[in-house]
Structures are given as C-alpha cells and as structure tokens.
Amino acid sequence: MPLLKLSHLRVSHGRVEALSDVSLVVEAGEIVALLGANGAGKTTTLRTISGLMRPDAGDVAFEGRSLVGLSPEMIVRAGIAHVPEGRRIFSGLTARENVLLGAANRPNLSRHAREAEADEVSALFPEIASFRDTLAWKLSGGQLQMVAVARGLMAKPKLLILDEPSLGLAPLIIQRVFDIIVEIRRRGTTVLLVEQNANMALSIADRGYVLETGRIVTSGCAAALGKNEAIKAAYLGQRAA
Known part of the structure; x- marks a missing residue:
C-alpha cells in the first residue's frame, strides 16, 4: 500500500x-x-x-x-506536514518561537519535550543556533527556509x-x-x-x-x-x- x-x-x-x-x-x-x-x-x-x-x-x-x-x-x-511556497513564517516571532509552533498539533507534548524536540530538529540546521532569538522579519531568505522546514518537522x-x-x-x-x-x-x-x-x-x-x-x-x-x-x-x- x-x-x-x-x-x-x-x-x-x-x-x-x-x-x-x-x-x-x-x-x-x-x-x-x-x-x-x-x-x-x-x-x-x-x-x-x-x-x-x-x-x-x-x-x-x-x-x-x-x-x-x-x-x-x-x-x-x-x-502530513506542508511547507508552503513563501514559507509563511510569523514575522513578529523569533526563529525559535516559529520552530516551536510546528508542534501545535501535539497538545499533549510537555514544554520540556517540545524544547528537546526543537533542539533535535534544529540540529539539522546548525546555522539556526546563531539566529534562534532573532525576529523572523530580520532573517534572510535562506534562514527563513531553514526555519520553515524545521517547523514542519516539529509535527513529526x-x-x-x-x-x-x-x-x-x-x-x-x-x-x-x-x-x-x-x-x-x-x-x-x-x-x-x-x-x-x-x-x-x-x-x-x-x-x-x-x-x-x-x-x-x-x-x-x-x-x-x-x-x-x-x-x-x-x-x-x-x-x-
């Protein structure tokens, strides 16, 4: 199947x-x-x-x-997680906050577990560590794409x-x-x-x-x-x- x-x-x-x-x-x-x-x-x-x-x-x-x-x-x-054209990142949130939002479909996930999974997902993109606390509107196109994919992966x-x-x-x-x-x-x-x-x-x-x-x-x-x-x-x- x-x-x-x-x-x-x-x-x-x-x-x-x-x-x-x-x-x-x-x-x-x-x-x-x-x-x-x-x-x-x-x-x-x-x-x-x-x-x-x-x-x-x-x-x-x-x-x-x-x-x-x-x-x-x-x-x-x-x-199924969908990363749309144009990324659709929330500009008033930091890169880290945008990544964490990807787990919104998993309400039973504890805050500690959510943070741990965000660390795991972000490890795919070592660059994210350098701009994790930067507001999204300040990020480059490449940085936004990394955040968008990381956010999608947070849905497991x-x-x-x-x-x-x-x-x-x-x-x-x-x-x-x-x-x-x-x-x-x-x-x-x-x-x-x-x-x-x-x-x-x-x-x-x-x-x-x-x-x-x-x-x-x-x-x-x-x-x-x-x-x-x-x-x-x-x-x-x-x-x-």
Missing part, C-alpha cells in the same frame, strides 16, 4: 479546472519530485493533499485512508511536502537546503517535492511526475526523466538534441 495515493483527482478554481484526472503515488521512504511549468497545477496538488482545497472528484488516500473532507489540522495529525510527519524550497535563494544556500532534504529522508521521513529547479530536484529524487496544464503527462524514475530530451527541453532549460 502506498503511503500517499492520488486517484483521478479533479480540482477547480472557481470555473477554471486546475487539475484534471491526476493520479500519482508516493511510497514510504521516497523522495518524489512533482515538476511542471508555472500554472501547471503543482501547488494546487499540494494544497489539495493538505486539505487547503477540496477536490471536485477523485480521492487523496494516506496510508489507505481517504483524506477528502478532513480539515488541514486533522491531516497534519494524520502525519511521515510525509513532508515542500513547495518551491529553493525559491529566491542563492546557489550555495540552495545546495544546503537540498542536502538537508536528503538527510530528512535518510532519517525516515518521506518527501514530496515541488521545485522549479528541476535539475536539482531530479538529482535527489527517486521518482518524478511531470504536470502540464493540470494533467500528468509523464512519470518515471528520476534518472530517466533527467535524460529524457523532451523533458529536458520543456522543463530543465535545455535544448533537445
């Missing part, structure tokens, strides 16, 4: 159909990349998985259980959904973020990744799907997609031979 399974998903923004018959699976322990041009439906797919949008048809199943109709809070409790997810984690970051910071994603998977968390930097995404993913105008047009192992000339021309910024 896949960890996550989308079956014939159809989703609309008002009268505009954003997803048409989208089906995909994510197996436990994988990094799966969801690729496509702007407006292809990638973010809509993620928002539907996390309960922020309701499908018109089809199903989203997690560990064999349908998530359709559940609130975002219930979906987080089921084991089985599946971490990342939407454009490299957006607006310098190349060295992008490499650092992708190294962290690999380490997150190594520690046992499955990852579904939407990323405009398709080359980077495929370099760490096991498998990938390509969305075009709301439909899955191709899928396969990441290495094969990276060598596909049509995919390279359309999505990796390279000309087909």
Whole structure:
C-alpha cells in the first residue's frame, strides 16, 4: 500500500479546472519530485493533499485512508506536514518561537519535550543556533527556509511536502537546503517535492511526475526523466538534441 495515493483527482478554481484526472503515488521512504511549468497545477496538488482545497472528484488516500473532507489540522495529525511556497513564517516571532509552533498539533507534548524536540530538529540546521532569538522579519531568505522546514518537522510527519524550497535563494544556500532534504529522508521521513529547479530536484529524487496544464503527462524514475530530451527541453532549460 502506498503511503500517499492520488486517484483521478479533479480540482477547480472557481470555473477554471486546475487539475484534471491526476493520479500519482508516493511510497514510504521516497523522495518524489512533482515538476511542471508555472500554472501547471503543482501547488494546487499540494494544497489539495493538505486539505487547503477540496477536490471536485477523485480521492487523496494516506496510508489507505481517504483524506477528502478532513480539515488541514486533522491531516497534519494524520502525519502530513506542508511547507508552503513563501514559507509563511510569523514575522513578529523569533526563529525559535516559529520552530516551536510546528508542534501545535501535539497538545499533549510537555514544554520540556517540545524544547528537546526543537533542539533535535534544529540540529539539522546548525546555522539556526546563531539566529534562534532573532525576529523572523530580520532573517534572510535562506534562514527563513531553514526555519520553515524545521517547523514542519516539529509535527513529526511521515510525509513532508515542500513547495518551491529553493525559491529566491542563492546557489550555495540552495545546495544546503537540498542536502538537508536528503538527510530528512535518510532519517525516515518521506518527501514530496515541488521545485522549479528541476535539475536539482531530479538529482535527489527517486521518482518524478511531470504536470502540464493540470494533467500528468509523464512519470518515471528520476534518472530517466533527467535524460529524457523532451523533458529536458520543456522543463530543465535545455535544448533537445
């Protein structure tokens, strides 16, 4: 049984159909990349998985259980954490306070345990120690992305959904973020990744799907997609031979 399974998903923004018959699976322990041009439906797919949008048809199943109709809070409790595009960090709180907020779905966690888990999660990002007490509005884009991912991990997810984690970051910071994603998977968390930097995404993913105008047009192992000339021309910024 896949960890996550989308079956014939159809989703609309008002009268505009954003997803048409989208089906995909994510197996436990994988990094799966969801690729496509702007407006292809990638973010809509993620928002539907996390309960922020309701499908018109089809199903989203997690560990064999349908998530359709559940609130975002219930979906987080089921084991899915979503780090959205733009990070959505609370600017008036410190980096540490933002990380701690990630455990809000676990009300029975003691303050001591919450602090200990925040230390454990933050150890993935040694840089956080230097700005943990800094208000978020003062942080750089790379620092904000680290805080956002750490906050997502505080929910103890089985599946971490990342939407454009490299957006607006310098190349060295992008490499650092992708190294962290690999380490997150190594520690046992499955990852579904939407990323405009398709080359980077495929370099760490096991498998990938390509969305075009709301439909899955191709899928396969990441290495094969990276060598596909049509995919390279359309999505990796390279000309087909």
